[in-house]
Amino acid sequence: MISAVTEGIRVSVKTEYQSDYSSPLQAHYVFTYRITIENASDYTVHLLRRRWTIYDSNGTIREVEGEGxxxxxxxxxxxxxxxxxxxxxxxxxxxxxxxxxxxxRVIDGKRLHITIPEFTMVVPFRLN
Structure with missing residues (x-):
């Protein structure tokens, strides 16, 4: 599991390859990721948005942004x-x-960018 802490907010990530939903012959690989967000700060916080950059090893880069x-x-x-x-x-x-x-932060409305640590997604047979 990969973790990062920003402003007292710990974000941890664990990935899993989904072979039942993947089709390597069609270059389609599906992964799930479990995110754990722990508020170790002294303040109540409200998660508003998320932003992802997704890198495929074939050189494709995608940006995903949205609410919650x-x-x-x-x-x-x-x-x-x-x-x-x-x-x-x-x-x-x-x-x-x-x-x-x-x-x-609910108490004062201060907005903070919390790091989601970089994590890899690798099909298990690539690790042999």
């Missing part, structure tokens, strides 16, 4: 954790993602 995460804009009190699972399709058997969340 999987249809939610969670509010986390100090000590609370929010987890979700999402997915990514690649056209090659390896790639990586990196991103950030825009959160707002």
């Amino acid at each position: 995460v999987v249809g939610q804009q969670p509010v986390l009190e100090p000590g609370e954790v929010h987890e979700y699972v999402s997915g990514c399709n690649l056209r090659s058997s390896m790639g990586k993602m990196v991103g950030s969340y825009l959160i707002e």
Whole structure:
């Protein structure tokens, strides 16, 4: 599991290759990733937006930006954790993602960019 802490917000990521939904002969590789967001700060925070950069090992780069995460804009009190699972399709058997969340401290409205650590997605047979 990969983790990063920004402004007291810990973001951890774990990936998994989804062979049942992938089709290597058609250059279609599906991965899921589980994100854990832990508020270790002293402030209640509201997750507003997310931004991803997705790199495929064939040279393709995609940007994804939008509100919340999987249809939610969670509010986390100090000590609370929010987890979700999402997915990514690649056209090659390896790639990586990196991103950030825009959160707002509820007490004063200060907006912060929280780092989502860079993580790789690799089909298991590439590791042999």
